[in-house]
Amino acid sequence: MLIPNERAAPAPVGPKILGELWFGASHNLPRFLTAVPHRGPVRRDAAWEHDREQGDDAMNRDRRDNGRVICNLTISADGYSAGLNQTEERPFGDDGGDGWADKLHAWYSESSEENREEIDQILAAKAFIMGRNMFGPVRGEWDRPWIGWWGDNPPYHAPVFVLTHHAREPQPMEGGTTFHFVTDGIESALTRAREAAGDGDVAIMGGATTINQYLAAGLIDELRLHIVPLTLGAGTRLFEGVPPLKLEQVKSHSASLVTHVTYRVLS
Numbered sequence: 001m002l003i004p005n006e007r008a009a010p011a012p013v014g015p016k017i018l019g020e021l022w023f024g025a026s027h028n029l030p031r032f033l034t035a036v037p038h039r040g041p042v043r044r045d046a047a048w049e050h051d052r053e054q055g056d057d058a059m060n061r062d063r064r065d066n067g068r069v070i071c072n073l074t075i076s077a078d079g080y081s082a083g084l085n086q087t088e089e090r091p092f093g094d095d096g097g098d099g100w101a102d103k104l105h106a107w108y109s110e111s112s113e114e115n116r117e118e119i120d121q122i123l124a125a126k127a128f129i130m131g132r133n134m135f136g137p138v139r140g141e142w143d144r145p146w147i148g149w150w151g152d153n154p155p156y157h158a159p160v161f162v163l164t165h166h167a168r169e170p171q172p173m174e175g176g177t178t179f180h181f182v183t184d185g186i187e188s189a190l191t192r193a194r195e196a197a198g199d200g201d202v203a204i205m206g207g208a209t210t211i212n213q214y215l216a217a218g219l220i221d222e223l224r225l226h227i228v229p230l231t232l233g234a235g236t237r238l239f240e241g242v243p244p245l246k247l248e249q250v251k252s253h254s255a256s257l258v259t260h261v262t263y264r265v266l267s
């Protein structure tokens with residue numbers, strides 16, 4: 001069933017909200033997520049310096065500086081990005097905490113200043129892709145209105161392409177975000193996202209089921225992992241079903257609640 005393009009309030013989310021970026025009600029979002037994000041990333045990290053020193057030609061460097069496909073994901077030390085048993089009441093399922101990623105995402109809800117650089121880059125892309133389970137708790141047919149977890153003004157301020165097997169009309173939101181529902185696969189979603197992003201980056205937001213497909217297809221340029229010190233033992237796991245990859249570590253930063261590692265995906 002297609003749902004009409006109506007606005008409906010998302011399920012009420014209590015004061016304990018949220019893993020602000022991956023789940024967030026706009027009224028509760030910190031300013032960095034409600035402000036229009038910085039556009040046009042400028043990469044001046046170790047990899048860029050390495051390329052420059054190696055005389056990497058301008059075209060290659062330019063390709064990687066513009067229009068990259070990047071991916072941020074918070075994972076437990078055993079590789080899970082969400083637990084089993086996702087529900088509307090516990091969107092992250094059995095996540096070792098309250099079901100709202102209070103432990104997984106403590107690194108930016110409790111120590112955002114320490115992780116400012118990593119947080120700021122998350123929304124710098126110009127188009128976004130996510131799986132339907134990240135978009136919301138509705139499974140199967142769209143049997144009720146759902147506009148995402150982020151309230152009327154989501155923090156993306158750009159097109160967001162939601163992978164699903166269930167067709168639905170686009171959902172425009174305040175602040176420049178429009179959710180487009182893509183039923184013809186990951187490559188189609190990426191083509192549309194690239195067109196929308198122009199020379200900006202496309203960010204694959206998650207969850208792991210979606211990211212794993214892009215990794216397996218060799219379509220991710222840069223993987224930015226935020227590894228937190230807990231194990232879940234079960235759930236949705238990064239790299240599940242993904243063939244062996246060659247990764248080049250281009251950046252790392254150890255903070256009190258998380259270790260950030262950025263990999264360039266070579267093949």
Ligand SMILES: NC(=O)c1ccc[n+]([C@@H]2O[C@H](COP(=O)([O-])OP(=O)(O)OC[C@H]3O[C@@H](n4cnc5c(N)ncnc54)[C@H](OP(=O)(O)O)[C@@H]3O)[C@@H](O)[C@H]2O)c1
Binds near residue numbers: 164
């Ligand atoms: N730790 C983090 O940083 C992080 C980040 C993002 C999300 N999350 C969490 O991860 C969980 C969601 O992740 P997930 O891995 O379970 O699911 P997901 O990747 O968000 O969504 C999977 C669903 O998307 C649709 N889909 C995916 N690929 C498709 C394709 N090629 N064609 C058509 N439809 C496709 C299917 O839905 P239908 O068949 O129902 O249409 C599929 O069941 C949530 O708990 C979320 O909170 C965590």
